[in-house]
């Protein structure tokens with residue numbers, strides 16, 4: 038009984054009101070994200086990747102694809118491999134979710150998937166894989182290790198393929214997603230686990246910047 | 251004095267706010283919670299799902315709580331699903347023993363966090379940059395299930411790995427996964443296949 042009185046005292050009321058206010062505030066911050074700045078990682082010195090190119094394996098083979106977006110567009114780049122059942126499809130699904138959330142604006146976003154396991158990932162498999170996630174995509178398949186390393190270096194990505202004692206091929210790779218602008222620089226990077234909502238917000242913001250400039 | 255009781259409302263409001271938070275936390279968690287009593291031990295398995303890739307591999311995720319101390323020491327599925335099943339963990343390749351899924355954060359990192367920097371091992375912020383950090387999958391001998399603790403298998407962390415899959419899993423279908431436990435009898439759970 039005594040405790041009930043305490044609970045209902047004006048002081049307590051103010052305390053509960055404060056708790057409620059904070060909780061509601063958190064809830065709003067947690068769901069919306071109307072912050073005008075990019076949610077992903079932005080480097081003070083943007084990575085320049087526009088001079089790098091790789092052969093295209095799918096949907097149609099081509100000699101080279103340069104890492105810069107077309108005018109007024111954005112290019113999303115991911116380094117992965119097909120027999121990756123955990124990290125890679127998770128990011129692909131998140132990215133697909135982000136594009137779905139963008140709606141029509143997604144038409145101005147291109148997706149490039151670079152296989153870090155070109156020996157095992159055939160053009161057909163790459164095509165089949167990406168078709169599963171995206172309407173439009175390019176699959177890039179380095180023809181030499183040097184070519185792969187040059188691309189990775191430009192993005193500060195990395196990968197390593199080893200064969201363990203049991204003869205099983207193991208692939209380690211960085212799982213960052215990069216957004217490249219028409220100027221051939223990386224505008225924002227998303228670490229593994231970045232939500233589709235955050236990706237969509239960043240893409241929207243960057244597309245707005247492109248339209249303004 | 252009226253019997254109007256603001257604190258209670260405040261509590262209700264707080265609860266609503268918390269629910270609101272929770273509701274934006276996750277996209278597609280089914281509420282397919284399953285309670286299983288297995289001899290003396292009781293297990294709660296929640297949200298068991300899988301996806302596969304065209305390359306003949308897949309991963310299964312779920313949350314599991316055991317009433318008693320136990321451990322998952324193996325897993326199996328029908329050979330029409332996968333010829334080989336292993337317990338795996340995705341870890342930061344350059345940071346040996348990091349266990350991203352077991353270090354607290356049971357609600358996962360897919361919630362409404364608007365700060366990309368907190369989302370993983372990539373964002374270490376050293377001059378190498380976040381791209382320098384690699385992730386790789388490792389086989390683990392067992393997945394410990396401390397009594398009463400919810401252990402989360404989720405993308406980027408612990409998973410049951412399906413290898414040598416004869417075909418891609420059909421989205422919307424279900425299959426049985428049998429977990430071999432250190433102490434309790436084997437536990438069979440139903441896994442639903444999600445788009446991926």
Ligand SMILES: [Cu+2]
Nearest residue numbers: 123338387411
């Ligand atoms: Cu695995």
